[in-house]
Structure formats: C-alpha cells, structure tokens
Amino acid sequence: MDATGTITRSIGRTAVREELARGAFVQFCRDGFDGVTLDDLAAAAGVSRSTFLRYFGSKEEVVLSTFDPLGDALVDALRARPAGEDDWAALRRALDPAVRQLTREPGEGFVLLRLVGRTPALCARLREKQAGWRPRLVQVLSERAAPAPPSSVVLHARVAAAMECLMTALEHWVAAEGRPELGGLVDEAFGALAPAGR
C-alpha cells in the first residue's frame, strides 16, 4: 500500500510543525515578530532555513497555524446546532468551542492574541485565514435553512459580521489584559446586532 506511508509521514510532519512553531513562539514573544528572522528561527530549531520555510510557507503562518484547528471546530460546531435556531444565535454558540480553546491554559491564548494584535502583518493574515473559513460557514447556514435559504449575500453578511464580533471581542479582551470573561465580551458584541427575518 501507499496510504500507510503517507499517513505516518503526515503525522510526523504535523508533529514537527507543532514543535517548530512552539520554539518559534518563544522567540517571537521575546523579541517581537519583526525582531526574529527566518534564519534565527531555523538556527534555533537546528534545521536549515529552506526546511523551516517548507513547513510553513510564510513567516506569518508559523504563528497563525495555531488557528487552523479553530476554523474546523467552528464549522463543526455550527453544523451541530439545532435546526430551529436562528442564524445569529447559532453562530454565537458555534464560537463556544473556539472561545474555550483560547481561554483554556490561562495566558496561552492571551499571549498569542496579544502578539497577533500588535503585529499588523499577523492581523492582516489572520483575517485572511478567517475569510477562508467563511465559505464553509455560509455553506452550513445554507444547508440548515434548506429548502429555501436566504441569498448568498445575506448569509455571507451574517457570517462576516459574526467573525467581526469575535475579532472585536478578542481585541477588547487583549486590550483589557484578559480581565473580563472572553465569552461575556463575545455576548456583548453579538448583542450589538440582531438577526433580521427568519
């Protein structure tokens, strides 16, 4: 078979990726995102620059690969919401796993988000990554509302707004040194708007 080798390789690759990201994160926190070069990262990890870059594709991705599981969790959670629930409530609840993941390990998620928040390049790329989740979320909302889903514009607007509510909450959470409950801030942001129709 071919699949066996592929799978073990895939596992190994993921593990290496996480290990490299972990080491890099320490350096970024110490010297700032722009204060560390790819050469620094590679040298500290004991691999060549080529290899290091092969694992991530870009410097930003070294940090932001952490968020990949969040996107999947978000989509799954939305799909698991009861059919009767309106879109806005479902989107709010779908964020719970993501919020839990960010607040588990006190300080972990906070430090990560603070790093992202004060590095414009990371902010921009994180939004790009989020934009990549949107089509899947729109798809789930569309299926939930079958057989007569709202237009693509409407669904897209709701998903985008929900993502921005999350981002707003995260920004305030970081700005407030992580003191208030993140979940409460997300509630407050979602409460600023309400679903119209359906």
Place this chain on the structure above:
Amino acid sequence: MDATGTITRSIGRTAVREELARGAFVQFCRDGFDGVTLDDLAAAAGVSRSTFLRYFGSKEEVVLSTFDPLGDALVDALRARPAGEDDWAALRRALDPAVRQLTREPGEGFVLLRLVGRTPALCARLREKQAGWRPRLVQVLSERAAPAPPSSVVLHARVAAAMECLMTALEHWVAAEGRPELGGLVDEAFGALAPAGR
C-alpha cells in the same frame, strides 16, 4: 510664512501622487499586481525607484491610496446623519457617498475592485485601511448617542459589521460582473442584520 510653501508643496505632492497612481493602475490591470515590479512602475513614470516608493510607502498603497477619500467621506456622512436615527440605519446611509463614488464613472470602480479582489495582498491591506477608519466611526457613533452611549464593544461591533456588509456587497458586485445595483446589494447585506436596542 512657512505654511504657504507647505501648502503648495502639499498640493503638488498630491497631484504627482495621483498621476503616478493613474499610470501604475494601467500597468496593474494589464499585467496583474504581482506581474509589475516597482522598477517597472518607476521606469514607466520616468522617475527613480526611490522617488516612486517615497510617494506611496508600499506597492499596495499605490493602488489603495484611491480609497483614502472614501474613509473621510464615510466619517463625514455619518456625522451628518440625523440624531434620532438608529446606528444601523445611520451606518447604512453613511455608505451612500462611498457607493456613489464607486459607481460613478462606469467601469472605473469596478475594475479597481476586481483588481483588489483577485490580489490577496491588496485585499488584506484594504481591510487594514478600513480598520483605520473604525475608531473615527466609533467616535462619531459615541457622540451621536451622548450622554449615554453604548459600550465601546457594542459600537465597535456595529461599525465592524457595517464595514463587512459593505465588503460582502462589493465582493458579490464584482463576482456578478457589476450587473446588479451596488446600492441594492448593500441594502441586502444590511438587511441580513438588524440593530438591537436603542
């Protein structure tokens, strides 16, 4: 006086900027954003690379400087909305000047947005630029609602959501080859959500 010279210089500088951007836009449309280097742009404009870059600061800004007046127009329009109007309606109406500006000169705004839409780097930077408008918009909303404005989180969420509704409408407008009325798409996106409270 010192101001006189400063002003004339400022006018000249703006004019040169626009002229350079105009020429660059043609090249970008022909060869794509990534298909044109700063050397190409400078050579075509008849200035040195140093000088060209001094006018914009970054390659993305050559394209996105076009959006600068939009931010100001947006803030002014929001400030001009009647006091009784709720936030969501006011934000929607505040976008009218921006929409008009983008749809005047048929094809102009459309081609620009299509270029931005298919260049990830430009998308990301445009969102960054929009993020720069938000604090001012939040400030205006806060003043409108004096003496008891909602929390910063709430206002920020509304402004961010409004911006995303605009972006969603723009994306769909470009995807549909500019056929439907942009204003109608913005209405549809805004209609996907409704203001809660106040």
Place this chain on the structure above:
DNA sequence: TCTAGTCTGACACTCAGTACCAGTCTTGGT
C-alpha cells in the same frame, strides 16, 4: 537488495522595503 518517493540542506535569485548621502531645486526672507 533494489527502487521510487520524500526529505533535507545548499545555493542562487527576485523583489519589497529601509537607510543614507550628495546634489539640485524651491521657497521665503533680506
């Protein structure tokens, strides 16, 4: 053992963006 596919390090390269410097031009004051 052999073979095919993968991973690695090394090197060369393009390009964006920054810093600096010397020469030139413009502006306002004398």
Place this chain on the structure above:
DNA sequence: ACCAAGACTGGTACTGAGTGTCAGACTAGA
C-alpha cells in the same frame, strides 16, 4: 537680486522574505 533653509531627487548599499532548483540522504515497500 542674492542667500540660507528645507524639500525633493537619484543613486547605492543593505536586510530579509520568498521561490526555484539540485544533488545527496533517508525510508518504505516490492
């Protein structure tokens, strides 16, 4: 008209991200 201060220009050198290529080492399966 002349001069001094400041702005604008072009040139050069540099850093650092990201791409492409290549040969050699490693690994899994036949």
